Amino acid sequence: MTSRHGRVPGGARGDLFDPDCPTRRLLDRIGTKWTSMAVKVLAEASPGELRFAELRRRMPGVSQKMLSVTLRALARDGLVHRRVEPTVPPAVFYRLTTLGLSLDAPLAAVRAWAEEHMAEVDRANRGYSEPVADD
Amino acid sequence: MTSRHGRVPGGARGDLFDPDCPTRRLLDRIGTKWTSMAVKVLAEASPGELRFAELRRRMPGVSQKMLSVTLRALARDGLVHRRVEPTVPPAVFYRLTTLGLSLDAPLAAVRAWAEEHMAEVDRANRGYSEPVADD
DNA sequence: CCGAATCCCATGAGATACTG
DNA sequence: CAGTATCTCATGGGATTCGG
Numbered sequence: 001m002t003s004r005h006g007r008v009p010g011g012a013r014g015d016l017f018d019p020d021c022p023t024r025r026l027l028d029r030i031g032t033k034w035t036s037m038a039v040k041v042l043a044e045a046s047p048g049e050l051r052f053a054e055l056r057r058r059m060p061g062v063s064q065k066m067l068s069v070t071l072r073a074l075a076r077d078g079l080v081h082r083r084v085e086p087t088v089p090p091a092v093f094y095r096l097t098t099l100g101l102s103l104d105a106p107l108a109a110v111r112a113w114a115e116e117h118m119a120e121v122d123r124a125n126r127g128y129s130e131p132v133a134d135d
Numbered sequence: 136m137t138s139r140h141g142r143v144p145g146g147a148r149g150d151l152f153d154p155d156c157p158t159r160r161l162l163d164r165i166g167t168k169w170t171s172m173a174v175k176v177l178a179e180a181s182p183g184e185l186r187f188a189e190l191r192r193r194m195p196g197v198s199q200k201m202l203s204v205t206l207r208a209l210a211r212d213g214l215v216h217r218r219v220e221p222t223v224p225p226a227v228f229y230r231l232t233t234l235g236l237s238l239d240a241p242l243a244a245v246r247a248w249a250e251e252h253m254a255e256v257d258r259a260n261r262g263y264s265e266p267v268a269d270d
Numbered sequence: 271c272c273g274a275a276t277c278c279c280a281t282g283a284g285a286t287a288c289t290g
Numbered sequence: 291c292a293g294t295a296t297c298t299c300a301t302g303g304g305a306t307t308c309g310g
Contacts, residue, residue, distance in 0.1 A: 032166075036162055111157075113241045117234060222291095
């Protein structure tokens, strides 16, 4: 999401701004529709492994393409380990690496906040800003 | 980011999947390029207020459009409070609401993870998966 | 069974210009 | 000063199809 538009169109010179903010880079990755869910599901299964199809079953709505893309990205980032069992129809197993597991903690914090407060956000959106005195 | 493609093209019927997962809804919002930075900047200034221009100065690279859009979204979500001082050139002040402030904690966890571990992610991307024995 | 390739649209977001 | 409006383009991501 971050460097999405390092576009330098028309007459503008580039050098957008520091592309090195780690927070933004991370949010770009976990903000990608399926990443956080994959991490969550894999973390719940950890230290066990999950096969592609099993992962897919646990992530309702994901397409095989997006699961594939997501897992590849996670593997490239060193968050997920991929193990191929060379059977006749090859079986592929995924598990979080130590690094990936460590990411689950902050993600869990985000999840917790969301579960606690998204109702408030919804109320705010509906104009429910009534007798809070503050805010 | 989440309901982005509730598209139902060609011959596919809709009912994508549960659009109610609060985590994904939240990630959709904070994943939006400037949101988390705005929350961070406002949290640092809290309980003080910041004017539009001052916010912009503290968020290098943001365009006035995107800052505007971001702040409106945050206000709609009840995370930011907007105060208009009806002076001649009107002055507008922003601050986090209590809800917004509470979001800064999980975001800080994410930031901390990113600052600690993004270097490892970069190494993984460069193929630096050498003598880790695991992973 | 696992995934790569192709196609294709809607959304995110920058640049620019205009208003009270 | 603090926005809003318009234009444009690249990217995210779903559907579908092909490969090993």
